[in-house]
Amino acid sequence: MEKAWNVQLFSRAHRTVTLTHAGETILPAVLELLEKEQQLNRVIKNQSSKEIKELVIKGIPSISQYQAFNVITDFAKQYPDVNLKFSEAETDTLLDTLDDGNADIVFTRLFGNKQLHHDMLINDQDYFVALMPKIHPLAGYKKINDGVIKERILFTIGFID
Numbered sequence: 621m622e623k624a625w626n627v628q629l630f631s632r633a634h635r636t637v638t639l640t641h642a643g644e645t646i647l648p649a650v651l652e653l654l655e656k657e658q659q660l661n662r663v664i665k666n667q668s669s670k671e672i673k674e675l676v677i678k679g680i681p682s683i684s685q686y687q688a689f690n691v692i693t694d695f696a697k698q699y700p701d702v703n704l705k706f707s708e709a710e711t712d713t714l715l716d717t718l719d720d721g722n723a724d725i726v727f728t729r730l731f732g733n734k735q736l737h738h739d740m741l742i743n744d745q746d747y748f749v750a751l752m753p754k755i756h757p758l759a760g761y762k763k764i765n766d767g768v769i770k771e772r773i774l775f776t777i778g779f780i781d
Contacts (some may be wrong), residue, residue: 674703677729680719681708690725 622629627645639647683689696704709717717723724738730740752759 629781672716674705675700675725676705676723676725677725678707678709678714680714680729683708683727686727692727 627642628640629646631638631640677692678694679688683692692704692706696702711729714723714726714728715736715738718726730736750758751762759766
């Protein structure tokens with residue numbers, strides 16, 4: 621401090637250190653400044669401990685049918701100090717909520733081999749099935765694809781005519 625302020629604050633003689641007149645003059649201001657710093661540190665510490673931690677999660681409307689729902693509820697129980705905000709949205713809008721910063725985590729379905737620029741953890745897998753009566757024209761197929769549907773539609777249209 622003496623070098624920074626260009627003033628001698630201490631007298632160092634015969635193995636003793638005492639305040640100079642300049643040191644005694646500024647001592648009350650320095651003590652006040654140190655007290656103010658301690659008060660400021662306490663305010664900062666209290667404020668940061670009160671700071672609300674928030675996690676925004678969005679998911680598909682049917683999320684309750686998946687294991688992800690249990691993961692979310694377990695997290696909420698384990699971390700009650702986190703303000704968990706959950707809302708539902710349709711699959712086609714969920715990835716956009718990550719891109720625009722309106723969600724921290726998204727639970728969604730992925731269709732096809734879509735290339736994502738997000739990190740992805742696969743939590744569950746399910747199967748999409750088509751149910752129909754046994755007498756339905758598509759019931760005889762083990763797998764339905766675009767060609768089968770077109771063929772059956774043509775057959776049905778031809779049959780109706």
